[in-house]
Amino acid sequence: MTYKGKFRVWRGDAEGGDLQDYEVEVNEGEVVLDVIHRLQATQAPDMAVRWNCKAGKCGSCSAEINGMPKLMCMCRMNTFDEDEVVTVTPMRTFPVIRDLVTDVSYNYTKAREVKAFTPPADLKPGEYRMQQVDVERSQEFRKCIECFLCQNTCHVIRDHEENKESFSGPRFLMRIAELDMHPLDAADRQHQAQDDHGLGFCNITKCCTEVCPEHIKITDNALIPMKERVADRKYDPIVWLGNKIRRRA
């Protein structure tokens, strides 16, 4: 089952770079990351690649394989034909550092701008009571391993660098949805989502969901429900009128 696989790997840095061809041994049961490691150990010891758990749990080895954003550790080699050229490039939405490693600090900046969980004032540790049905929605979003593939594939920033300023990306809009659905969170998340984090940029084309290695239904379960919640607060004329009248009275 061992064969010589054909790989094209992007090598370079912010100054420039190109796709380089490699022939490398591939064994039964391997994933793309194994092959990249073999390249490192045998042909290109300084090939930069970020990885950690090798089990799809830490979300470090994000890259683009044949143009699709994927985790290298979760991409089995038997999904390719033996004579197929496998192209591996770094994520193309973030600045490249070297080879397959990109600068993902955009995501950490955005993470820091999402207002933290705001606990109810009157509950002490140990007094929290929540029902399973109430935490399940948020729990789905907390499966996120922060691989940033959704951020990488989202065209709002992938194709429009200038939107990075005002758009936080699916990962962090989902984080806001998670907090909004947290049964005990006490902060206003709807205005924040729309006004500060650019939920309105999202046109629900669902690529975030398509690439999520955790199979979180980002669009259907987080972004669209969040859009509906924002509509409740900001765009529903009846709700608006109701609020107006109530304030008068």
Place this chain on the structure above:
Amino acid sequence: MSADTGINSPGRAQVGLKTARTDKWWLAPLRIGVILGFFVVYATIRIFMNKWYWVNDYHYLTPLYSPCINEGCSPGSSHLGTWFPKFPVFIPYSIITFAVLAGFRGTCYYYRKAGYRSLFFAPAACAVPEPHKSYTGERKFPLIALNLHRYFFYGALVFGILNVYDGVLAFHGKDGGFGFGLGTLIIWINLVMLWLYTLSCHACRHIVGGRLKNFSKHPLRYRYWTFVSKLNPKHGTFAMASLFTVILTDFYIMALSAGWFSDLRFFN
């Protein structure tokens, strides 16, 4: 796309390929685009016809023209009565129906995805660059109006009920009593698809329970939400399926009404 934005922005890896995807990523948007295009053309032609929407023998009324409420409507077809004088020739009889139902589909989260991908290439497929210079999303007029989807959903509910009424009337035999034929069957298949599509709507999911913070305090609404949540992942499938069944139903009734062929009757 210009040379120095998007994936070509300074600092990003200069891979040189627009996309390294090797699969047929263009096939799905092309297919959906053709279907949507066909529907738009078909529907536009059909609503300006102002005829062949009613089969008097079996009381079949095409959903595209339901309800027919102006004095120009064929005898028997306006079972809600006539509320307006005869429309001039350039106004479709079904203008209200069409506005609401097209609005429901046009603001629908699934069709938005389909349309953005297939018709506007924003983006055509994942990790494939879109051709636009700038992008502002759904934050400004007119696209900000998409937030009104829920009102179209309410409207679609009303028309859904009307369609059920039409469907009941379609159990009509030639001799005036009970009867049904292939047309009735098609009408009811369409009804089922329309209702699945309407109930699996994201706005519906939000309204029945999704907006709540605590499900445990609202067990009944949690059950509704759970039910809608089961349908919701298939919303796209229902959207396309109901599009086909609407065209099929309309075409079948048009053909019967125009006398191109006659209905296959199972009973009376």
Place this chain on the structure above:
Amino acid sequence: MTELERHTYDVVVIGAGGAGLRAAIEAREQGKRTAIVCKSLFGKAHTVMAEGGCAAAMGNANSNDNWQVHYRDTMRGGKFLNNWRMAELHAQEAPDRVWELETYGALFDRTPDGRISQRNFGGHSYPRLAHVGDRTGLELIRTLQQKIVSLQQEDFEATGDYEANLKVYAECTVTELLKDGDAISGAFGYWRESGRFILFDAPAVILATGGVGKSFKVTSNSWEYTGDGHALAMRAGATLINMEFIQFHPTGMVWPPSVKGILVTESVRGDGGVLKNSEGKRFMFEYVPDVFRAQYAETEEEADRWYKDADNNRRPPELLPRDEVARAINSEVKAGRGTPHGGVFLDVSSRLPAEEIKRRLPSMHHQFKELADVDITAEPMEVGPTCHYVMGGVEVEPDTASSVVPGLFAAGEVAGGMHGSNRLGGNSLSDLLVFGRRAGMGAALYVDSLAERPKIAEADIDAAAADALAPFELEGGENPYTIHQELQQSMNDLVGIIRKEEEMEQALGRLSEFRGRIAKMTVEGHRQFNPGWHLALDLRNMLTVSECVAKAALLRQESRGGHTRDDFPGMNAEWRKKLLVCGLNADGSVNVDEKQQIPMREDLLELFEVDELKKYLTEEELPA
């Protein structure tokens, strides 16, 4: 003078796993300017791999549970070698640490009355593990990460700078600790991205670097687990204890080769999964040791009843402590009753409905589906032992987590003593929280007690820089990847689950040979994100740690927990009283000394029946 960026902090935490983050939160809340330095991105630490849960005697699932029961379980699991004070603090404080996480935003699975749900696990008398499906580690790390963000937001409100008092230096490796006299004065390291040097001027350093698994071939540990903290501590003059005790988790994946070693959570067994050999036999009943005979079921019927009625039945032997199960699997495979790929079968598919498996073990289902193309709801898994956790680590003072070096603290896996000779599943996450917090407090107190900040000597900086660049200096030497593979193979084969005197001597011979080769190895390329260079630097740490493991293992002439000697199969009460303490000689070689354990406090001793104590303690240690 070496060119570098300098930062001044009160406390520097090395490692951003559970222990590091909890320590940093505490230090910052005590008003100390704190830096977190980690080799990976923020939030990627190995803690995410923890699956089963976090042990804390909250008594939500069974109200009979309390800290004393947890304490007893921990001591039994560690075969009484544990530092009893650490085990006591751990059992007492774990519930508060878990509840605290809820105030940070954690969402654990719930009981019907809305409290935190708790699950069964090997070695725990009651359902005790707070969990979120089987991704508890991820929940923990994310929660702590988000708490850090929330503290940074507070600082932003107050100062306009998110990083005023708490900053994360991600993808940054510390290669040396610096001292002023006896006391810590700072830490020296490099940015992985650029290769540029960085200096932290700080009187207190908290090590939270995790374990040493990357010295072994088959391991559940990630590349980060190269024993950095262990080696840094030794080079700074601190001591390590219990290094001979390495936990081999009984159930790692054995197929396909690329994922060999990756963990299959113990919850599979806790939720009903059973171990079978190639003959289809549930073999664990044959392997219940005498000390545990009374607590474990003798028939399959009784074992199966336990899942429904735990109060009136004894536990299935699949839930014995990890060392017992690992040895049993090892024996079955050696006896020729293993699976095609050299493991045994772990079957949950015939025990639970498919839907239930997906609900209770979502990430296991996902892991096997995606990595091995195996559907665990339809077929059994193939599993075998994998190097998982090092019980040994920096010798610390239990209450403050302080090492023997003033200003140097350690918490989590890098600290030794808490788990004795074997760690119970679920006790790791709680250990991180309890002692992470204590290390943060200890460091803050220490900083407050200083009359004067220790100073960094320029010469030390230059020396650290020269050491870090040494692999670039030589040409024509070996590639670090080759040496690493050989080191892993040697440790796996010669100092693995079952140990023999001559094999360990052979291992020590090889290690000294590696020492020579490592001194001469060559790294290609330049300093910017160069994995070859990173490995070369980590390799030195792995070598030091491997020497500790091999030397201590050779000295300890008994079998206990994570240390099994073929030539000394029994447990020896005399050896229980002794700790093996590793230190570094001036020439960089490892020395190991014996040290007497402090006898257990009387009130704690009274928590056990005398009959049980007789199994572990010598005659004169028993209460009168």
